[in-house]
Amino acid sequence: MRKTLRQPKNLMRLTIHILQKQDLDYRWHPCTQMKSLESHPPFIVKSARGSYIEGISGHRVIDGISSWWCKSLGHNHPRLKSALLKQAHQFEHVISASTTHQTISNLSELLVNFVPGMGKVFYASEGASAVEIALKMSLHSRLNQGDKTKNKFLSLANGYHGETCGALSVSHAGNFRKVYRSLLFECLPIEGIPYVNMQNDNLWQDCSGQWRAIQDFLQIHHHTITAIILEPIVQGAGNMRIYSQDFLRRLRVWTKKHDIHLIADEIMTGMGRTGKMFGCEHATITPDFMCLGKGLTSGWLPFSAVLTTTEIYNCFYDKTDSDEIFYHSHTHSGNALGAALALETLKIMKDDFDWDGFTERTTYLLNSFQDIADETKVLSNVRGIGMIAAADVHQDVYSLERMNEMIRIVFQNGALLRPLGRTVYWLPPLTIEKKTIDELKDATGKALLYAFKK
Numbered sequence: 001m002r003k004t005l006r007q008p009k010n011l012m013r014l015t016i017h018i019l020q021k022q023d024l025d026y027r028w029h030p031c032t033q034m035k036s037l038e039s040h041p042p043f044i045v046k047s048a049r050g051s052y053i054e055g056i057s058g059h060r061v062i063d064g065i066s067s068w069w070c071k072s073l074g075h076n077h078p079r080l081k082s083a084l085l086k087q088a089h090q091f092e093h094v095i096s097a098s099t100t101h102q103t104i105s106n107l108s109e110l111l112v113n114f115v116p117g118m119g120k121v122f123y124a125s126e127g128a129s130a131v132e133i134a135l136k137m138s139l140h141s142r143l144n145q146g147d148k149t150k151n152k153f154l155s156l157a158n159g160y161h162g163e164t165c166g167a168l169s170v171s172h173a174g175n176f177r178k179v180y181r182s183l184l185f186e187c188l189p190i191e192g193i194p195y196v197n198m199q200n201d202n203l204w205q206d207c208s209g210q211w212r213a214i215q216d217f218l219q220i221h222h223h224t225i226t227a228i229i230l231e232p233i234v235q236g237a238g239n240m241r242i243y244s245q246d247f248l249r250r251l252r253v254w255t256k257k258h259d260i261h262l263i264a265d266e267i268m269t270g271m272g273r274t275g276k277m278f279g280c281e282h283a284t285i286t287p288d289f290m291c292l293g294k295g296l297t298s299g300w301l302p303f304s305a306v307l308t309t310t311e312i313y314n315c316f317y318d319k320t321d322s323d324e325i326f327y328h329s330h331t332h333s334g335n336a337l338g339a340a341l342a343l344e345t346l347k348i349m350k351d352d353f354d355w356d357g358f359t360e361r362t363t364y365l366l367n368s369f370q371d372i373a374d375e376t377k378v379l380s381n382v383r384g385i386g387m388i389a390a391a392d393v394h395q396d397v398y399s400l401e402r403m404n405e406m407i408r409i410v411f412q413n414g415a416l417l418r419p420l421g422r423t424v425y426w427l428p429p430l431t432i433e434k435k436t437i438d439e440l441k442d443a444t445g446k447a448l449l450y451a452f453k454k
């Protein structure tokens with residue numbers, strides 16, 4: 001009897017060991033020092049549902065960062081699965097240029113009408129490829145108008161827009177770009193951003209004090225700038241920092257006045273993440289370009305989109321010179337499976353999403369994070385907006401080793417988190433339930449105490 005009970009456990013251990021070894025023998029993980037996986041091997045996933053990921057050993061963890069910020073409606077959403085299967089039964093992919101089909105035209109109509117001020121949509125695949133497209137389109141539209149002087153970009157200090165070379169060129173956050181500097185084009189950062197922790201901060205409504213210096217900087221450069229790219233309201237990879245809606249609003253007024261495009265990179269902030277459908281809505285502005293990805297398919301497939309205005313589109317329309325055509329193609333641009341998932345995600349968000357319940361749970365999330373800060377006393381700058389909560393571990397107790405220990409303990413306690421430097425954050429599926437937030441709070445609080453209160 002004992003033997004039969006023990007055997008599956010040993011078998012399981014053996015299976016886990018073989019899988020982990022196979023993975024480490026052949027695969028290189030993103031954003032990871034591979035040596036560290038030898039002592040802390042990867043988690044082997046069996047299934048994922050709602051806000052949870054389950055391993056083959058039966059250990060279940062809350063996906064506290066929505067699998068790099070994309071699983072907005074949680075894992076394995078039944079309507080998204082049916083939409084995917086339905087499309088797969090028809091066809092999975094056809095060349096995007098010069099073909100169309102019901103799914104993609106329905107999606108395009110819905111998307112363009114959904115995002116205020118937009119007239120056309122161009123599809124890409126990863127978020128970074130959408131960013132590349134927006135940058136190129138902006139510059140190219142100037143050339144098509146005979147303007148060769150507006151050929152530079154500005155972006156926000158501490159901003160992040162992806163890992164390809166164009167996207168990295170306009171990013172300033174963290175260590176992502178330092179090593180690759182020689183590959184990148186120049187893009188000056190706009191400094192002095194008026195950050196806030198909450199929307200009740202005075203700066204959220206009025207940043208006139210900070211704006212003067214920013215405007216002086218902008219005035220120096222405005223003749224050569226084609227576009228400013230930014231993450232509306234929250235800088236994700238730049239440590240989940242929230243900035244004043246008044247700053248975004250003023251910047252938009254200024255860009256319009258000087259004929260400079262505004263590229264809203266809503267790849268993380270879009271699709272409800274900040275409590276509104278798009279981050280731009282906090283400042284009641286419409287950009288010239290909006291990039292969507294991640295949550296656009298609720299993280300099911302790499303499928304992204306660049307929305308733009310009819311004015312930009314017309315800069316390319318009915319041109320005869322081949323240099324004036326937007327020659328940009330990704331093989332899987334407008335992939336049919338991705339389109340089906342995006343269409344269903346939009347329908348859910350538009351017609352069936354419980355925005356009231358969501359708003360209540362966002363408050364619950366932030367209060368829970370604040371409770372942890374109060375109880376552990378190792379966090380400061382608690383901040384949050386929508387389904388995002390974050391805080392920084394006190395400088396005097398922080399070390400990378402301790403943070404890594406925190407990550408391991410929180411995982412054992414049932415939550416997957418990936419802090420950014422000293423910043424611990426939650427960015428769970430928008431659909432996370434209150435009882436799961438309670439579990440997340442318990443797991444995070446205990447891990448913080450264990451790692452930082454020694």
Ligand SMILES: Cc1ncc(COP(=O)(O)O)c(C=O)c1O
Nearest residue numbers: 126127128160161162236267268
């Ligand atoms: C604001 C923003 N833009 C662009 C990207 C790049 O998206 P992807 O990783 O899908 O290329 C990210 C990814 O985290 C992001 O947060």
